[in-house]
Amino acid sequence: MEDRNGKQMPNTFSSIAGLLVLLLAFVLWMCFGPLFAALFYTSEVSQYAFFAPIRDYLAIHIPFVLMFLGLLLGSNLILKTKLRELTGGIHGFRWRYAGEAAAIYLIFSIALTLIHFRNVSPSGIPLSERLVFVLPVLMLTPIQTVSEEIFFRTLPARIAYKDKLPDNALSALPYALICGFLFLLPHLGNPEIRNAGSTISPMLYYFIWGSLAAFISAASGGFEASIAMHSANNLYIALIANYPGSAMPTDALLIDSTKISGIKTTVSAIAVFALIYAYSLLRGYIEKEFIWPRKRKAGN
Numbered sequence: 406m407e408d409r410n411g412k413q414m415p416n417t418f419s420s421i422a423g424l425l426v427l428l429l430a431f432v433l434w435m436c437f438g439p440l441f442a443a444l445f446y447t448s449e450v451s452q453y454a455f456f457a458p459i460r461d462y463l464a465i466h467i468p469f470v471l472m473f474l475g476l477l478l479g480s481n482l483i484l485k486t487k488l489r490e491l492t493g494g495i496h497g498f499r500w501r502y503a504g505e506a507a508a509i510y511l512i513f514s515i516a517l518t519l520i521h522f523r524n525v526s527p528s529g530i531p532l533s534e535r536l537v538f539v540l541p542v543l544m545l546t547p548i549q550t551v552s553e554e555i556f557f558r559t560l561p562a563r564i565a566y567k568d569k570l571p572d573n574a575l576s577a578l579p580y581a582l583i584c585g586f587l588f589l590l591p592h593l594g595n596p597e598i599r600n601a602g603s604t605i606s607p608m609l610y611y612f613i614w615g616s617l618a619a620f621i622s623a624a625s626g627g628f629e630a631s632i633a634m635h636s637a638n639n640l641y642i643a644l645i646a647n648y649p650g651s652a653m654p655t656d657a658l659l660i661d662s663t664k665i666s667g668i669k670t671t672v673s674a675i676a677v678f679a680l681i682y683a684y685s686l687l688r689g690y691i692e693k694e695f696i697w698p699r700k701r702k703a704g705n
Contacts, residue, residue: 419484423564426479430556433475438468456534459541461654462643469549476555488551491559492628499629502690506681507633513677514641524663525646530656538656542643550635557588558619559628570623573698577623581616588615592652600650610671617678624691630681 446464571577589611598607618631647657685691
């Protein structure tokens with residue numbers, strides 16, 4: 406097996422081991438996660454030690470903490486590797502690329518907030534409460550987003566392609582579509598879908614987001630961009646600009662009362678992924694041949 410620079414790469418990933426890790430993470434997330442969340446939410450400690458927004462946020466994220474624990478244990482004990490090595494691909498984890506992708510996504514999100522500025526207003530939440538809320542958000546949101554990225558994109562890619570991601574758009578398409586469908590499934594119960602007026606358009610948003618995140622991961626040969634974008638998106642919603650009916654009840658600085666539109670959010674998702682794809686291409690994180698493979702000469 407060769408990487409994109411022609412270097413021989415050992416085919417060391419075990420698909421069976423990868424499936425076992427997915428199963429372990431799934432059981433902890435979907436079986437034990439809701440149980441522990443319910444126990445926490447109804448306990449006397451949560452009723453008296455936390456005010457409502459923090460209690461709600463902690464309860465929502467307990468299943469993801471257990472999912473992350475399953476991924477961490479499974480990676481170390483079953484796959485015999487580190488999570489960072491799984492998400493970084495053949496390049497190792499590119500922190501600079503992750504930071505650049507997060508910065509672009511945040512700038513894009515700020516621009517959208519400014520576009521809807523007439524519908525944006527201060528949340529009116531006391532500064533003291535908001536400051537108390539910052540720490541759990543900064544701790545739990547990355548755990549949630551990293552866990553989802555590994556579960557819905559990284560491990561499926563490793564199981565299907567082992568140590569080498571698809572090297573062209575055509576071969577990456579089935580992977581991207583499957584990841585989009587997998588990413589959609591757990592979001593079907595989100596209030597955004599119930600409150601959008603149309604069920605299809607918000608479902609399309611989650612499907613497109615999951616598919617494009619997988620596509621850009623294959624194109625760049627790693628999962629740094631999708632992890633960074635997912636984290637930036639959720640942190641921005643949790644801390645800067647939330648909206649009524651959000652799946653993440655938080656004490657954000659601003660409230661955007663713009664009516665949820667699956668079409669608008671889908672178009673914005675396509676736009677920001679196109680922007681980051683173009684930037685990644687310009688910076689050399691993605692090769693031009695991914696979209697337009699060079700034709701091989703006869704006899705080669």
